[in-house]
């Protein structure tokens with residue numbers, strides 16, 4: 001690392017990092033640095049590493065997490081929730097000026113303990129701050145935590161996480177104690193050897209599921225897992241094997257070691273049974289607000305089309321105001337869950353597995369068969385709409401579009417294209433599903449001009 005630079009943070013950059021000039025006039029992007037603060041940073045200007053806060057920003061609050069700033073998760077624990085909301089809303093108001101529409105403000109739920117899902121990586125090398133390095137303690141050992149930003153080879157050891165619940169932290173503590181004390185090697189991401197790879201935790205109304213991702217196991221490892229898993233206090237423990245080199249928490253299910261193999265969630269009076277790897281919003285209380293906001297934006301009608309539907313949360317939440325729902329998502333497991341959830345909740349719905357951009361002709365037929373002008377929910381991944389999907393949506397004879405965006409700049413780009421195709425943004429809402437980070441969900445309603 002270079003000598004520390006002194007940077008005066010004057011604004012937020014992309015994704016909520018602090019942005020500011022050093023004493024030589026060079027601009028830095030610094031994770032977890034608040035506008036108004038003066039900080040000592042190392043690393044590179046594009047991805048500065050916060051070493052020390054020299055002068056705190058006015059109104060700064062103490063971060064709750066011991067790993068704040070280096071863990072790659074939260075960026076904004078140094079700001080109160082009120083400040084976070086004000087910053088998010090002001091930035092989005094500026095960004096969406098070209099789109100117009102009535103701004104209905106921002107709503108949000110609890111600041112901590114809100115996440116129902118977390119993924120941690122095992123590692124033999126610990127990420128250390130400069131102060132820790134100066135103490136001379138070893139980097140090597142057995143660790144479980146998050147990757148430091150931009151560091152695939154080093155893990156920020158994380159005994160607990162402040163944005164998951166206390167129940168999840170209790171299960172994590174037991175899993176951590178047993179796996180780190182086990183005789184099996186932790187994964188080396190360079191040599192691609194070692195048994196333990198990742199731990200996923202997923203919480204629902206039925207408790208906490210543990211997802212263990214390892215290299216292929218032998219009989220001794222299988223017996224060890226079967227003996228230890230029941231003592232972790234989880235609703236279920238699932239074991240996935242993965243021998244591929246890529247560092248991702250994925251794999252083939254080898255065994256349900258104990259308990260249940262699914263998550264149960266309840267939102268807005270509906271019950272969802274979810275496969276452990278299927279998509280669901282990570283903040284259930286926030287998702288309830290999101291569903292209510294999307295239902296408000298969608299209004300009522302005969303038919304509702306739910307593009308990028310996942311397990312059907314948004315479409316099913318609006319279903320009582322429509323006669324019929326049609327959804328599509330590329331994830332076949334999510335689609336199976338969505339179909340089962342529609343049935344269980346008495347909703348007349350058809351869910352298709354496939355990519356929106358490749359099933360445009362079929363979706364056209366579905367829309368035409370509905371006979372009336374549908375309302376179309378669009379909730380794409382962060383990249384926004386594929387050009388073919390955008391052309392399909394822009395050309396629809398729909399009553400209204402409800403575009404839900406987790407990346408505001410994607411909504412801006414696609415929204416400008418919708419405007420060019422004759423659509424008008426009538427309303428915008430912001431839902432803060434991700435406190436302590438720079439992320440939000442934006443809901444927008446569009447009608448033909």
Ligand SMILES: C[S@@+](CC[C@H](N)C(=O)[O-])C[C@H]1O[C@@H](n2cnc3c(N)ncnc32)[C@H](O)[C@@H]1O
Nearest residue numbers: 279308309310313329330331355356379380381
């Ligand atoms: C932001 S999530 C929205 C999920 C859902 N609307 C919800 O709120 O639970 C985006 C979804 O898009 C799906 N997806 C990604 N690319 C896709 C594509 N090309 N066509 C269809 N679905 C896609 C993902 O599987 C994921 O479920």
